[in-house]
Amino acid sequence: MSRERRAKRDSRNERAVSDRGERSARSASSGKRVATDGGTDSDIERAIRETHPALIAYITAGDPTLEETKAYVEALDRGGADLIELGLPFSEPIAEGPTIQAAINRSLEAGTTPDSFFELVDGLDVEAPLLVMTYYNMILQYGSEPAVEPFVERAAAAGLAGIIVPDLPAEESEPLREACENHGLDLVFIVAPTTDGERLETIMSQVSGFAYVQARLGTTGARADVSGATHDSLARLSEYSVPKAVGFGVSEGDHAAEIVEAGADGVIVGSALVDLIAEADEPAAALEAKAEELKRGAMRGAEDVPEPEQP
Amino acid sequence: MSDSDRDNETSFGSYGGQYVPEALMPALEELEDAYERYVLENEDGFMDDFRARMREFGGRPTPLQRADRLSERYDREVYLKREDLVHGGAHKLNNALGQVLLAKYMGKERIIAETGAGQHGTATAMAAAHLDMPCEIYMGRTDVNRQRPNVYRMRMNGSDVNPVDTGRGTLKEAINATLRDWSKSVETTHYVIGSVVGPHPFPKMVRDFQSVIGTEAREQIQEQAGRLPDSVLACAGGGSNTMGTFHAFVPDEDVGLYAVEAGGSTLEIDEERGIAPNSATLSTGTDGVLHGAMTKLLQSGDGQIMESHSVSAGLDYAGVGPELSYLVDIGRVTPVSVGDEAALEAFHRLSRLEGIIPALESSHALGYLERAAGPAADSASGQGPRAEADEDLGDLVVVNVSGRGDKDLETVLEETEKRDLEAAPDVEVFDR
Numbered sequence: 001m002s003r004e005r006r007a008k009r010d011s012r013n014e015r016a017v018s019d020r021g022e023r024s025a026r027s028a029s030s031g032k033r034v035a036t037d038g039g040t041d042s043d044i045e046r047a048i049r050e051t052h053p054a055l056i057a058y059i060t061a062g063d064p065t066l067e068e069t070k071a072y073v074e075a076l077d078r079g080g081a082d083l084i085e086l087g088l089p090f091s092e093p094i095a096e097g098p099t100i101q102a103a104i105n106r107s108l109e110a111g112t113t114p115d116s117f118f119e120l121v122d123g124l125d126v127e128a129p130l131l132v133m134t135y136y137n138m139i140l141q142y143g144s145e146p147a148v149e150p151f152v153e154r155a156a157a158a159g160l161a162g163i164i165v166p167d168l169p170a171e172e173s174e175p176l177r178e179a180c181e182n183h184g185l186d187l188v189f190i191v192a193p194t195t196d197g198e199r200l201e202t203i204m205s206q207v208s209g210f211a212y213v214q215a216r217l218g219t220t221g222a223r224a225d226v227s228g229a230t231h232d233s234l235a236r237l238s239e240y241s242v243p244k245a246v247g248f249g250v251s252e253g254d255h256a257a258e259i260v261e262a263g264a265d266g267v268i269v270g271s272a273l274v275d276l277i278a279e280a281d282e283p284a285a286a287l288e289a290k291a292e293e294l295k296r297g298a299m300r301g302a303e304d305v306p307e308p309e310q311p
Numbered sequence: 312m313s314d315s316d317r318d319n320e321t322s323f324g325s326y327g328g329q330y331v332p333e334a335l336m337p338a339l340e341e342l343e344d345a346y347e348r349y350v351l352e353n354e355d356g357f358m359d360d361f362r363a364r365m366r367e368f369g370g371r372p373t374p375l376q377r378a379d380r381l382s383e384r385y386d387r388e389v390y391l392k393r394e395d396l397v398h399g400g401a402h403k404l405n406n407a408l409g410q411v412l413l414a415k416y417m418g419k420e421r422i423i424a425e426t427g428a429g430q431h432g433t434a435t436a437m438a439a440a441h442l443d444m445p446c447e448i449y450m451g452r453t454d455v456n457r458q459r460p461n462v463y464r465m466r467m468n469g470s471d472v473n474p475v476d477t478g479r480g481t482l483k484e485a486i487n488a489t490l491r492d493w494s495k496s497v498e499t500t501h502y503v504i505g506s507v508v509g510p511h512p513f514p515k516m517v518r519d520f521q522s523v524i525g526t527e528a529r530e531q532i533q534e535q536a537g538r539l540p541d542s543v544l545a546c547a548g549g550g551s552n553t554m555g556t557f558h559a560f561v562p563d564e565d566v567g568l569y570a571v572e573a574g575g576s577t578l579e580i581d582e583e584r585g586i587a588p589n590s591a592t593l594s595t596g597t598d599g600v601l602h603g604a605m606t607k608l609l610q611s612g613d614g615q616i617m618e619s620h621s622v623s624a625g626l627d628y629a630g631v632g633p634e635l636s637y638l639v640d641i642g643r644v645t646p647v648s649v650g651d652e653a654a655l656e657a658f659h660r661l662s663r664l665e666g667i668i669p670a671l672e673s674s675h676a677l678g679y680l681e682r683a684a685g686p687a688a689d690s691a692s693g694q695g696p697r698a699e700a701d702e703d704l705g706d707l708v709v710v711n712v713s714g715r716g717d718k719d720l721e722t723v724l725e726e727t728e729k730r731d732l733e734a735a736p737d738v739e740v741f742d743r
């Protein structure tokens with residue numbers, strides 16, 4: 001990552017840490033509600049708490065080119081995105097709906113590779129912490145032997161704060177979790193509408209940064225409403241202290257408001273932004289405006305939510 | 312091999328596992344539980360029901376036939392396991408009927424499946440009609456075009472066929488599309504995966520449903536030839552007919568097991584364009600994760616999955632079952648490959664010599680027999696030391712004929728016209 005960005009982030013972190021006093025161990029942030037609510041060494045978790053309610057924006061890196069992605073990331077940052085997820089394209093995106101599938105195809109056709117992706121991130125200088133979202137095989141194949149360490153090491157060097165892997169359930173995550181811990185990255189897990197009982201416990205004990213609450217079954221893609229499953233999932237998760245962000249189908253400020261009102265700490269928006277990149281006359285301006293709308297929506301939702309009680 | 316500890320594991324050495332979106336994990340747990348109870352423990356007489364249906368509806372057991380003219384040609388005893396005689400024309404029904412029946416026992420309301428050649432889709436559509444379940448099949452556009460008769464058969468049986476337009480429109484994209492459907496419909500729907508691929512428990516469960524092939528063949532060969540074979544050959548796409556044939560023989564260490572992959576036009580890979588002009592995953596692939604499992608794959612150095620190629624749609628896949636990757640790594644299964652042209656020759660040869668029109672997939676297994684033991688010296692093909700391969704096959708060989716070739720006639724006519732094949736009849740279309 002650029003030295004400036006790290007410095008910027010570090011100074012912001014210092015502020016956050018001094019506000020809250022002692023840093024507590026990362027594990028404290030992922031378990032059930034603990035005394036030092038919010039004490040964390042996770043950049044992502046801190047960003048969500050500081051900017052609460054957070055807007056998390058996803059776009060596919062390299063769609064349509066890496067040059068343009070740089071401009072789009074800056075636009076989203078200006079518009080109010082508090083965290084930005086960058087998709088590193090994989091040829092078999094099984095969790096993706098048509099919109100993001102098409103973005104991934106455009107990016108692959110433009111020749112995006114893991115190395116060119118990391119070079120893009122090296123050169124980015126934005127306030128919002130960045131995450132990479134990609135499929136497990138891309139992580140495994142980086143470097144000369146199939147292993148997760150080289151990818152995580154390079155991601156850390158580029159200044160990425162976390163990783164999301166849609167095809168990596170908790171059961172298979174140990175190697176990547178260890179590597180992420182070694183390099184100070186968060187590994188974000190997805191909680192699906194079908195996740196409950198023991199599985200939920202397991203996932204919530206392993207998650208760091210935030211829990212990605214999948215709003216509905218199916219693939220990614222912009223929708224016209226907020227699903228009932230969102231409310232159920234947030235209710236099931238209410239006893240966990242790790243921040244919860246809801247994604248899959250969110251496309252408008254009003255959705256963001258409703259989701260935050262239902263108890264989410266953040267909203268994740270992807271396909272609606274990718275649509276703008278594909279269709280808007282001036283994508284950067286459109287992205288900035290959309291981020292503003294979504295952030296405003298989220299904040300409107302937060303006005304109606306009482307401060308969480310201390311246990 | 313019913314050591315229950317092994318059966319409960321989710322992997323084969325470092326291969327296998329469950330690399331799927333979280334939304335699908337509860338369904339896999341539910342399936343694991345159903346697999347253990349109904350398939351492994353025969354709860355509610357599930358396996359008895361399955362076997363009875365495979366007998367009455369499916370036409371099992373299939374014969375193990377001595378191929379007289381092949382035996383003469385190759386100067387050894389050659390037996391054919393006739394899976395082409397299973398209802399529907401391929402081994403695929405063994406698995407499809409097992410899974411649709413299991414879905415029924417599990418209380419699922421709907422069936423989805425992917426298909427490559429259309430054989431698995433056809434088998435699933437038949438099983439769904441037989442068991443009165445609504446069924447939707449995803450099929451790549453390229454495959455829809457090259458396997459038309461199968462598209463109609465699926466529809467005749469009341470299934471919907473959804474063409475998939477992404478990528479090259481073959482099996483890989485069909486699996487992606489079916490996984491996407493499943494991630495939305497998982498609570499009511501069972502995904503009948505068509506080969507020994509995908510996340511645990513699919514590779515084991517599909518193998519178990521298919522293992523009837525080898526179990527029968529092993530008994531039949533001992534009865535008919537008085538001993539175990541020296542070698543067993545089966546083609547390998549995802550590897551379900553392969554594992555189904557091999558499973559019973561794996562403990563028989565003196566029996567050579569040959570997985571015959573599609574060599575396509577060449578084994579050389581075009582990294583630049585991300586294309587493998589073959590589907591020889593076991594022979595040339597590297598370890599990675601695709602469609603829920605760690606296995607051998609055709610992929611670029613960056614980890615992008617390559618487009619594969621074979622004249623046979625059913626072998627045209629960049630991955631392979633994790634158990635086969637494992638058995639190859641430990642040296643129990645020998646991967647070999649046969650190219651498009653040799654497979655076409657074998658197709659015509661079996662049709663002419665034995666009166667059996669084999670599927671193009673199965674023709675690859677037969678093509679290996681010719682390459683290793685055929686009368687023409689192999690030096691011409693440059694495919695390796697023939698004498699050694701010949702000796703390894705031994706005097707008593709079983710070849711699995713995984714399916715019949717009616718579905719391939721259009722492709723074969725087209726591909727034969729382009730080439731100067733030795734074994735081909737005159738395929739010129741008659742003038743009107």
Ligand SMILES: Cc1ncc(COP(=O)(O)O)c(C=O)c1O
Nearest residue numbers: 430548549550551552625713714
């Ligand atoms: C007749 C036949 N044999 C073989 C195959 C390859 O599948 P598998 O490798 O799973 O046996 C197919 C696939 O469609 C097929 O139709």
